[in-house]
Amino acid sequence: MKFFNAEQIYAADKFTIKKQQISSNELMERAAVQIFNWLHLRMQGAQVKIHLFCGIGNNGGDGMALARHLKEHGYNITVNVVNYSEKRSKDFLINLDRLKDRKIWPNFLERDCEFEEIGRDDIIVDAIFGIGLNRTPDSWVTKLIQHLNDSGAFILSVDLPSGVFMDKAIENTQAVIKANHVLSFQAPKLIFFLPETGIYSNQWEVLDIGLDPEHLAGLETEFELIGKNELLPVYIPREKFSHKGNYGHALIIGGSYGKIGAVSLASKAAMAIGSGLVTAYVPKCGYVPIQTALPEVMVITDKDENHIQDITFDIAPTVIGLGVGMGVAQETSEAFSSFLDSVKSPLVIDADGLNLLSKKKDLLKKLTPKTILTPHPKELKRLIGEWKDDFDKLKKAKAFSKKYDVILVLKGAHTITVYENHGYVNNTGNPGMATAGSGDVLTGVITGLLAQGYEPLDAAVFGVYLHGRAGDIALEQTGYQALTASKIIEAIGLAFIDLFKMPEEPVPQEESNEAQS
Ligand SMILES: NC(=O)C1=CN([C@@H]2O[C@H](COP(=O)(O)OP(=O)(O)OC[C@H]3O[C@@H](n4cnc5c(N)ncnc54)[C@H](OP(=O)(O)O)[C@@H]3O)[C@@H](O)[C@H]2O)[C@@H](O)CC1
Numbered sequence: 001m002k003f004f005n006a007e008q009i010y011a012a013d014k015f016t017i018k019k020q021q022i023s024s025n026e027l028m029e030r031a032a033v034q035i036f037n038w039l040h041l042r043m044q045g046a047q048v049k050i051h052l053f054c055g056i057g058n059n060g061g062d063g064m065a066l067a068r069h070l071k072e073h074g075y076n077i078t079v080n081v082v083n084y085s086e087k088r089s090k091d092f093l094i095n096l097d098r099l100k101d102r103k104i105w106p107n108f109l110e111r112d113c114e115f116e117e118i119g120r121d122d123i124i125v126d127a128i129f130g131i132g133l134n135r136t137p138d139s140w141v142t143k144l145i146q147h148l149n150d151s152g153a154f155i156l157s158v159d160l161p162s163g164v165f166m167d168k169a170i171e172n173t174q175a176v177i178k179a180n181h182v183l184s185f186q187a188p189k190l191i192f193f194l195p196e197t198g199i200y201s202n203q204w205e206v207l208d209i210g211l212d213p214e215h216l217a218g219l220e221t222e223f224e225l226i227g228k229n230e231l232l233p234v235y236i237p238r239e240k241f242s243h244k245g246n247y248g249h250a251l252i253i254g255g256s257y258g259k260i261g262a263v264s265l266a267s268k269a270a271m272a273i274g275s276g277l278v279t280a281y282v283p284k285c286g287y288v289p290i291q292t293a294l295p296e297v298m299v300i301t302d303k304d305e306n307h308i309q310d311i312t313f314d315i316a317p318t319v320i321g322l323g324v325g326m327g328v329a330q331e332t333s334e335a336f337s338s339f340l341d342s343v344k345s346p347l348v349i350d351a352d353g354l355n356l357l358s359k360k361k362d363l364l365k366k367l368t369p370k371t372i373l374t375p376h377p378k379e380l381k382r383l384i385g386e387w388k389d390d391f392d393k394l395k396k397a398k399a400f401s402k403k404y405d406v407i408l409v410l411k412g413a414h415t416i417t418v419y420e421n422h423g424y425v426n427n428t429g430n431p432g433m434a435t436a437g438s439g440d441v442l443t444g445v446i447t448g449l450l451a452q453g454y455e456p457l458d459a460a461v462f463g464v465y466l467h468g469r470a471g472d473i474a475l476e477q478t479g480y481q482a483l484t485a486s487k488i489i490e491a492i493g494l495a496f497i498d499l500f501k502m503p504e505e506p507v508p509q510e511e512s513n514e515a516q517s
């Protein structure tokens, strides 16, 4: 699913209005009816106080139209116009008049005015700013936003939480609505998935307002949300007469004294994801533990007992995953450097492999084209330097990807895989996965997919999805706290099965069309 920017949404509005021969106000009405239906289905006429706060643009217009439907269905509402500008939009004004026609008189909130009391059990509809926000709200609007956030009431935001920009970082965190639920029109928004802005959208849902699907499908976007629909076409089925040689040989290089478990996890994950053969390359101290723990995995040992000092082997792996638990000893660094001089196979580099690259940036030029790097935020900082905010991080990651021809897997709650100018946002996984070794599992998963012939970008995006899905499935048995990296590996098979089990959930839409009657 694509993430559109504000300009694309405005253009899609225009296109739809023309093609469907409707007015912009009719489109607004659709949006308002959808929100009304969403609320009505849940509230069933309950007399909970609903406080609507509407700006003077089209986001406010949506709120005014919603107020009319709520009133007509007997809900207990108060309507507030947050009068932050004189430049009221045409459709806001139409809906203001329609309210007045029905004898509903909004309170006009201005600088220095008193704000109404809001009870903890009340509901707030936030329609102050939408995608048109282009500067930080004034101090009095900021105070109002704090008043709403402090009320403890349930906040339903229209389209996005007021105060969040579509394409840049928040400047004043006090000036942002903390929404309990966001109803986003037509498509989700990238800001829901970035850590600095995502915290303001506790939950979100998409409401279809009927923008022209063909027009939307033809739009080029920088970011997209990855789900089953995007991945099923990528899946490589198993052929009846295939043999293990068809599914590649993954070599996992890493480990050091006390950190052999990282290689065990990555190797086991590479096996579980379907690699035909898996070999682990470890210092001597890793031989017995891996041979004992993983009968399916072959082991090659380094000449040294405790650290990797010389990466040479006489096998021909299809793909190499390097770095987990490897340490950054001087000898390891030198071995890594000479290994890169001759390596030709596709590479996945994680953990200490990334730290070594950060220490000697020259090595980046030696990487196989489209090498996959899987940094967590600290490793990423070492690689690409500090960033100002999430948007700056993505910009820097894209530039880095282009400069070195690498695929960057930016791990986090919503891992984003970046290649050149594009970002693929993951929507599986859970906070239970914030646990030792879960990153090692991801390294094995991606390496194992590459071994089977997936293109590097597909292997990264698919691997991140399956890893998260396995974490979600494991969670059902363990709960957050007891979820461990090993449990993620155990659930990989179910993550594959789940891919085919049921179609992707449709974008949530409300069935009831009561308000249209
Ligand atoms: N296809 C869709 O998705 C549909 C979307 N719809 C709805 O339209 C919403 C977008 O509406 P919108 O363009 O009128 O912008 P909105 O956010 O209401 O802001 C209003 C104006 O405020 C101004 N302004 C900006 N920052 C400011 C500040 N800090 N302090 C003071 N003023 C500030 C700025 O004007 P400026 O002053 O810069 O000229 C801006 O234009 C969208 O989110 C959705 O709810 C549906 O109705 C139909 C289909």
Ligand SMILES: Nc1ncnc2c1ncn2[C@@H]1O[C@H](COP(=O)(O)OP(=O)(O)O)[C@@H](O)[C@H]1O
Pocket: 375, 376, 411, 412, 413, 414, 415, 428, 429, 430, 431, 432, 433, 434, 435, 436, 437, 438, 439, 440, 441, 442
């Ligand atoms: N809150 C979270 N929600 C979803 N996934 C998470 C969360 N926290 C961590 N993860 C995932 O867990 C993995 C952690 O990787 P990493 O930090 O390298 O762990 P380790 O070094 O212990 O193996 C990443 O794939 C990351 O996306």
Ligand SMILES: [K+]
Pocket: 059, 126, 127, 128, 129, 130, 157, 158, 159, 160, 161, 162
């Ligand atoms: K809003």
